[in-house]
Amino acid sequence: MRAAGLISLLAAASPALVAARGTLGFALGNENPDATCKSVADYKKDFDALKDLTTLVRTYSASNCDTAKNIIPAAKAKGFKVVLGVWPDSDESFNQDFDALKAAIPGNEGVVDGITVGSECLYRGDITAQKLLKRINQVKNEFPSITVGTVDSWNKFADGTADPIVQGGVTYFLVNGFAYWQGQEIKNATATYFDDIAQAKARIEQVAGDSASKIKFGNGETGWPTDGGSDYGAAKAGTKLAQTYYKNAVCAMLTWGIDVFYFEAFDETWKPKSIGDNGEEMDETHWGLFTDDRKIKFDTSCPN
Numbered sequence: 001m002r003a004a005g006l007i008s009l010l011a012a013a014s015p016a017l018v019a020a021r022g023t024l025g026f027a028l029g030n031e032n033p034d035a036t037c038k039s040v041a042d043y044k045k046d047f048d049a050l051k052d053l054t055t056l057v058r059t060y061s062a063s064n065c066d067t068a069k070n071i072i073p074a075a076k077a078k079g080f081k082v083v084l085g086v087w088p089d090s091d092e093s094f095n096q097d098f099d100a101l102k103a104a105i106p107g108n109e110g111v112v113d114g115i116t117v118g119s120e121c122l123y124r125g126d127i128t129a130q131k132l133l134k135r136i137n138q139v140k141n142e143f144p145s146i147t148v149g150t151v152d153s154w155n156k157f158a159d160g161t162a163d164p165i166v167q168g169g170v171t172y173f174l175v176n177g178f179a180y181w182q183g184q185e186i187k188n189a190t191a192t193y194f195d196d197i198a199q200a201k202a203r204i205e206q207v208a209g210d211s212a213s214k215i216k217f218g219n220g221e222t223g224w225p226t227d228g229g230s231d232y233g234a235a236k237a238g239t240k241l242a243q244t245y246y247k248n249a250v251c252a253m254l255t256w257g258i259d260v261f262y263f264e265a266f267d268e269t270w271k272p273k274s275i276g277d278n279g280e281e282m283d284e285t286h287w288g289l290f291t292d293d294r295k296i297k298f299d300t301s302c303p304n
């Protein structure tokens with residue numbers, strides 16, 4: 001989107017300014033810096049560090065590291081809510097996560113803000129939209145009082161790949177958008193992020209038609225790496241740039257009324273290096289708003 005497009009989009013959305021600001025949450029990993037699994041006590045420390053900013057986090061596989069089992073009591077103790085995740089890419093991972101939810105949730109529905117089945121699995125091409133819809137419905141049927149949906153990259157919504165899921169009646173969508181992974185320099189990052197999220201939202205609402213008002217829509221992940229992270233084309237890592245991205249992009253998205261899960265709460269120093277779409281080795285350990293020992297890196301107060 002060009003700058004003029006962004007301004008008109010914000011102007012068109014201005015009633016939302018009055019109606020409701022989006023809710024800020026954080027993506028939360030399930031391993032400690034030394035790669036051990038987080039315990040109930042570790043999650044409690046995480047929540048103590050986050051509590052001035054939010055009482056909402058989202059996690060990924062429910063069974064891996066006993067995430068659902070360990071995070072639920074910590075959330076209960078600290079007044080947090082969690083979005084739990086199911087990895088539907090293979091039968092094995094689906095069944096493990098589904099079983100973990102069936103063991104952990106009953107009686108604790110009050111701390112579960114939602115369940116996401118799939119995390120960018122359409123983006124990776126691991127599963128078809130039809131199969132993913134079946135998985136989502138299986139989980140929905142098991143937990144009728146909980147909001148169940150999916151998370152994927154913005155472009156898989158915008159290009160229609162996810163249409164069968166919207167047509168299938170799913171009403172909870174988290175859309176990931178990283179201007180950084182699109183190689184955008186910081187001065188164009190907010191426009192890119194808004195364009196991504198707006199395109200995905202428009203497509204979902206168009207496909208949902210009359211049911212669009214039932215949809216719970218949010219941004220599932222966005223963020224910017226801090227000092228020590230890798231550059232990605234024109235997107236440069238740095239703590240000052242991450243703060244600029246937060247204050248410009250994240251604050252504006254919340255003002256627009258869109259819920260945002262910032263990626264991520266804490267640096268995940270255990271993470272191995274990965275190979276980016278550009279073929280270069282990428283450091284994935286500096287995406288936290290907090291260091292791995294839970295010290296905040298920059299001020300996140302929003303200008304409005």
Ligand SMILES: *[C@@H]1O[C@H](CO)[C@@H](O)[C@H](O)[C@H]1NC(C)=O
Binds near residue numbers: 184188191195196
């Ligand atoms: C800036 O972002 C907009 C919106 O995504 C995009 O259309 C444009 O190509 C970007 N500019 C550059 C130089 O990449």
